[in-house]
Amino acid sequence: MSSPDDDDLIDAGDSRVPLSQRAMGMVSARADFPYLDELNPAQREAVEALDGPVLMLAGAGTGKTKALMARIAHLIETKKAWSSQILAVTFTNKAAREMKDRLEKTPYNQKEPIRWMGTFHALSAKLLRRHAELVGLKSNFTILDTDDQIRLLKQLIVAENIDEKRWPPRLLAGIIDTWKNLALTPDKVPASEAAAFNERGIELYAQYQERLKNLNATDFGDLIMHMVSVFQNNEDILRGYQQRFRYILVDEYQDTNVAQYMWLRLLAGGHRNICCVGDDDQSIYGWRGAEVGNILKFEKDFPGAKVVRLEQNYRSTPHILGAASGVIRGNENRLGKELWTDKTDGEKVRLIGHWDGEEEARWVGEEIEALQRGTRGMAPKSLDDMAILVRASHQMRAFEDRFLTIGLPYRVIGGPRFYERMEIRDAMAYFRLAVSQDDDLAFERIVNTPRRGLGDKAVQTIQMTARQNGVSLVEGARICASDGLIKGKGGKSLGQLVAQLDRWAAIVHLHAQPATDDDAVVEDDGTPMLNLGDLPADLPKTHIELAEVILDESGYTAMWQNDKTPEAPGRLENLKELVKALESFENLQGFLEHVSLIMDNDSEEAEEKVTIMTLHAAKGLEYPAVFLPGWEDGLFPSQRSMDETGLKGLEEERRLAYVGITRAEEVCTISFAQNRLVYGQWQSQLPSRFIDELPEEHVVVVPSSSGLYRNMSGGGGGPSQLEERAHRADAYNSPGWKRMSRKGGLRRKSPPNEGRNVVIDLEAVSAFTAGDRVFHTKFGYGTVMEIEGDKLDIEFDKAGAKKVVAKFIVPAAKAGDVPF
């Protein structure tokens, strides 16, 4: 296990603190600090204001990372601080890694890297491991993810005999999270909050915390909240860290929640050398506890704070900036900032209305191909330079379907993360058990995976036995197996499992060696250096081999090898990748400790692809060409957001629109559809109110094939906006539309423009006859058995029999070709 004190507060770094006074005299000629010359005046101001609180209001694309890097360089070059005295906080591992990479590339890269650079959670975990006992944990506590958290809550709810229907674990998890985001321990939850979920909620919260303590575990929220408690209740410890971290840098400050804010305030409390970088106009995570208020009241919280605005944008054309500014101007609650640029040329933001979502997707596909060829006098663009940003992930489907049929390569960002995948979590549960047999959650997860004939009943018996004897589930299982409490096949396989667990644990024990505390919060690249020469030859020699053995012996690998579903090969592939990831760690323990906090899977693909993702996922990214589809009231701004949080919600949606537009460098295309399939029902849509807010002089309306959207207005403000919207709504009440919608009825399967589709479908169907060999992008190869209407009955080689709409099918011979 790690030695938590190895670089504690009073390390060498602190005893030879470079006194600021001494350093001050040396800051004079700029020639000493050439990186300052690369900055614009605002950036330089932010960089040179090293002492005292600073708020860097950095608009989209204004070079805030550059300024941050320069600031770190400046802190070190002016000898204000050693790198070990700088605390740099980010929200995502990606941001932390990026910062680290970029810093390494600067010529001012310090001899030693900034060790205290990482996410709130990673840094908190690192700190909490040193002080775990103060909140009733051991230093090797495990960090549960959301899935574990919910399963635990579910157990609690069931144990308490509470109706699961009325109080779903997910809901309770959400409420507890909210409280934790506010740094409210169970004893501090105010009565007013309690009313929201009945007193029972607090009770359950307290029980849940108790249970976590017993499991020696934390959830994500705990990491921050526990550290706030530690700081609040232990002045000496707090003072130690205040002294150690002489300079604090915070990225994406607008995303901090209350608990994180307290965390920062406590740490910055002494010297007040805190520099927060953020953009109130890009605060889009209010729904998960982020407090825009934190950034809005910075000056009040840190009196005498210097506020620097970075407003020169290096990313987008003037029209794109103009459109974005026009939209964001609609928000009341903002500090105020206006982006500007040196650039002079560039196209206007394009706006187009479509008949329905399908047509929208088709049009975007064509536009992408046009951009690829080079259009409107622009040089050809790579697919990597284009992105489609949607409000909700279900919007992606239409694009995926379309791109699949025309063979346009795309990548979807988002979706389940690597370590959230079932197979990865299962494998990890095995590893966790090998390392610690006390891990009840892990045991529950894998006890019947692969199938061992141990269902609910058996698990209940094990749980009862464990509880009666006051031991872990593994011990309980051991008793059940040996005492024959579980009979037959199940009992036998349970005995086997326990024996295997013992064997793996023994091997882990053999491998055990004095571990070194690794300080790389961002990433660990320690190479495995095991010295296990004295192990019997047939035993796995490294943790990597052990992992393979575990997956093999448990039958887990075999389970997927025998699985016929098309996902199975991918899952096996993921398992291989997981084992490979072990290489960067010294042992299983080290791996497990870090994986919950740092494992991402952004593997770089070689092929050029269009990116499809949500607006949220796009924050911080930029693309030469951006498509913003689905700008329809109710979808964007989202109805739910407005219903739940009213004006606040609407303003956050507007910021989302701002984020979307400002992702674009050269080409920005906004679109909406007049009809959309919502929860299986056709709905007629109104263009988004944000469209009215786009200044006319920065927008050009593109004629669409359905031609229903004619008069584009500038949003002049005032009552005319409503009029305009109503006026445009007329387009949807045209005789043609009325006829369509009446004909469409409620049960129609095809969209209101059925005529066109039927033709296509029939064409598509007629291309096949029974017995044809065909290909489908998701199900693979198969044989046509029968034709029913526009659907084909296909017996897929891997995926079995399925009915598929003909247009998704390609003759096997030219798989990948466009079907029409």
Place this chain on the structure above:
DNA sequence: CTGACCTTGTTTTTT
């Protein structure tokens, strides 16, 4: 214990 049905709730997502 498992597979076939039925009910339910559908924004955004990190750690």
Place this chain on the structure above:
DNA sequence: ACAAGGTCAG
């Protein structure tokens, strides 16, 4: 429409 999660019969 559709996926996920729960229920219930074999």
